[in-house]
Amino acid sequence: MTSADSVKNEVFHQISQLLEDKSLTVTDDMALIGGDSVLDSMKLVELCLALEDKASDMGFEFDWTSDAAMSRSRSMFRTAGSLATEFISQMEAKK
């Protein structure tokens, strides 16, 4: 498993921790915002804070407030996959 794969798994793990329905499996196309979102707005903020902590443990700062991060192909929060991709991209950019 590559480093990117294990980081993606970590992001998915953080999402799964916040799911109300524990029987759900986190997949790339799982919606995090919008009508089909599996997380309410409070859980989404908690996810951001958890990812901030995780990034800090990994030696970089996860920025969920920048224009670039928020507007890249609309929003990094649109799916679990897009969030993991953004997280990995920030990690690699700050290496």
Added chain:
Amino acid sequence: MIIVTGASKGLGRAICERLIEKKVNVLGLARNVEDVPFATMSCDVSSYESVKAVAQKIKRDGAMVIGLVNAAGIASMNLAVTTPPSVAQNIINTNLLGTIYCCQLFAPLMLRNKLGSIINFSTIAVALGLKGESIYAASKAGVEGFTRSFAREMADFNVQVNCIAPGPIDTSLLKGITSEQIYKIVSQQIIPKQFKPDAVADLVELLIDSRANSLSGQVLHVGGA
């Protein structure tokens, strides 16, 4: 720690001094912080990047933020039709967007602890619809609308968001305004007198007190409107 914007003069400065007097750990923000005798950082609230740089520094330093007072603001007494677009833009950028940026970027520092109080600043001109203050009042009406909605967004995190709406308080912001003009405004308040910065500092003290944590999304008019 409580962050206070507009800390170098006027209401912001008075609020900082009061909080420091009450042994509160204060970080004052202002564009120009030279000769300000307490902990400060330079910050232009109308610039998202400037506010973000301060937020990142506070986060890296690990300071526990429990309050934000958005006192930075600029006033203008002009008819809308004689106000240059650059002035209108500056008023909206500082008063409305500045408040929004500070809330967006400093609130996450409070969410983690599920504790905090945010105080925004409006003006009695919104409630009274004062002539010659239409653009200023528009910027502050925006702050009131933002405060009500943002208060709901923050409620789940035990962060209260309120707004203080002063009348013409005796500060440098009123430089150039005649006493007749001030009288005309204060005579429309429920309590028809001009208040000192201390009255506003009293309200700030009240709102940051944990005993006021049942209050959120409210606009408190100094002098009444």
